[in-house]
Amino acid sequence: MSAADLVEQPETGITPGVEKGGFRDVLAPDHARRGKPPLHFVDMSHAERITSVQALGLPKFRVQQLANHYFNHLSTDSRTYSDFPAAKREEAAQQFFPNLITEVTRQVADNGTTIKTLWELFDGSRIESVLMRYTKRTTLCISSQVGCGMGCPFCATGQLGLTRNMSTGEILEQVRAAAVMMRDGQVAGGPGRLSNVVFMGMGEPMGNYKSVLAAVRQMSELPPAGFGISARSITISTVGVVPGIRKLTQEGLPVRLAVSLHAPSDKLRDELVPMNRRFNTTQVLDAAHDYYLSSKRRVSIEYALMRGINDQAEHAQLLAKRLNHYGDNWVHVNPIPLNPIEGSRWTASKPEDEQQFLEILHRAGITATLRDTRGSDIDGACGQLAAKMTKQA
Ligand code: SAH
Numbered sequence: 001m002s003a004a005d006l007v008e009q010p011e012t013g014i015t016p017g018v019e020k021g022g023f024r025d026v027l028a029p030d031h032a033r034r035g036k037p038p039l040h041f042v043d044m045s046h047a048e049r050i051t052s053v054q055a056l057g058l059p060k061f062r063v064q065q066l067a068n069h070y071f072n073h074l075s076t077d078s079r080t081y082s083d084f085p086a087a088k089r090e091e092a093a094q095q096f097f098p099n100l101i102t103e104v105t106r107q108v109a110d111n112g113t114t115i116k117t118l119w120e121l122f123d124g125s126r127i128e129s130v131l132m133r134y135t136k137r138t139t140l141c142i143s144s145q146v147g148c149g150m151g152c153p154f155c156a157t158g159q160l161g162l163t164r165n166m167s168t169g170e171i172l173e174q175v176r177a178a179a180v181m182m183r184d185g186q187v188a189g190g191p192g193r194l195s196n197v198v199f200m201g202m203g204e205p206m207g208n209y210k211s212v213l214a215a216v217r218q219m220s221e222l223p224p225a226g227f228g229i230s231a232r233s234i235t236i237s238t239v240g241v242v243p244g245i246r247k248l249t250q251e252g253l254p255v256r257l258a259v260s261l262h263a264p265s266d267k268l269r270d271e272l273v274p275m276n277r278r279f280n281t282t283q284v285l286d287a288a289h290d291y292y293l294s295s296k297r298r299v300s301i302e303y304a305l306m307r308g309i310n311d312q313a314e315h316a317q318l319l320a321k322r323l324n325h326y327g328d329n330w331v332h333v334n335p336i337p338l339n340p341i342e343g344s345r346w347t348a349s350k351p352e353d354e355q356q357f358l359e360i361l362h363r364a365g366i367t368a369t370l371r372d373t374r375g376s377d378i379d380g381a382c383g384q385l386a387a388k389m390t391k392q393a
Pocket residue numbers: 148154155156199200201202203204205237238239258259260302303304336337338339340341382383384
């Protein structure tokens with residue numbers, strides 16, 4: 001075994017050295033040197049939970065009570081565990097609910113309806129999540145990896161490279177924290193409920209498939225098995241990791257799939273999305289359409305508009321043609337005004353080009369809505385989540 005074999009490889013299913021422009025994750029200098037986060041209740045199977053409860057000298061029905069405290073009451077504070085033997089409360093909470101994410105800063109925008117939180121993980125890694133309250137829904141944008149290895153040049157997270165995958169516990173704790181903020185009225189508009197979750201923060205969810213799926217299941221199951229956020233209100237956004245899309249199709253969960261296309265041709269997408277050299281636009285769109293057929297859920301096509309690069313009439317026309325090739329009403333296109341990142345040569349489109357892009361799609365019978373840029377003044381918008389204050393280990 002060589003030293004390279006000892007380094008844990010990211011779980012993308014992408015092998016290095018494939019025929020056409022082999023792709024491999026861009027790793028951060030500190031990749032995989034950080035060990036694993038402490039095991040949390042949500043990282044364990046039911047059998048593991050029972051074994052651990054019994055190891056504490058408790059009967060197995062206590063697992064259900066712990067699940068109830070976590071998923072129903074959103075509580076990891078042993079002082080609230082009044083149904084638990086007093087002598088074991090603290091030990092149980094420490095064992096099952098280790099503190100996995102610690103708030104570093106909280107930035108507020110849009111009159112208190114957008115909150116971006118910077119979190120520190122057990123190893124000093126930093127990640128972010130953004131909570132956005134709208135009239136009829138409240139959406140949390142979460143991270144699934146520390147950094148990202150996909151190398152999209154216009155994305156702030158992509159510039160960091162991949163440090164490591166996040167555990168199911170680290171992913172779900174972002175959700176619990178946001179659910180608490182909503183319940184306790186910490187977001188402008190009074191107490192409410194977290195209704196939607198999108199995997200559009202840091203990281204490529206398909207690069208961390210197992211942990212992401214376990215998190216999705218526990219978000220969507222009804223309490224006390226999960227947080228009770230409908231799977232239909234959860235969006236997994238991918239750069240186009242085809243084996244991941246195919247695996248997700250097999251799961252049969254009604255989650256929404258978003259595919260970050262950004263270009264209608266391979267020639268252009270090869271430049272904007274390095275992963276396209278591994279899975280091209282035809283493979284990605286085929287997989288996305290199969291997802292639609294099997295889930296009956298419309299797929300979102302994400303398309304960051306970059307001035308003079310992918311935002312011209314010819315691009316919109318080709319995009320419409322490629323999507324209509326598969327039939328009607330199976331996609332919804334989300335053109336996103338580019339959030340320029342420091343040191344990047346790309347800028348946002350002119351407003352008239354954005355409008356023209358939308359009109360061409362509409363005329364071709366494709367539904368498309370310009371994504372709002374909530375939180376852009378606090379770097380909370382898409383692609384700007386780079387955890388600027390990243391602490392070196
Ligand atoms: N890795 C996944 C999910 C996280 S990125 C993915 O790429 O889909 C979430 C969304 O933000 C993606 O659609 C991504 O392409 C987009 N994005 C990245 N950088 C951006 C930027 N600078 N401006 C606007 N959107 C950006």
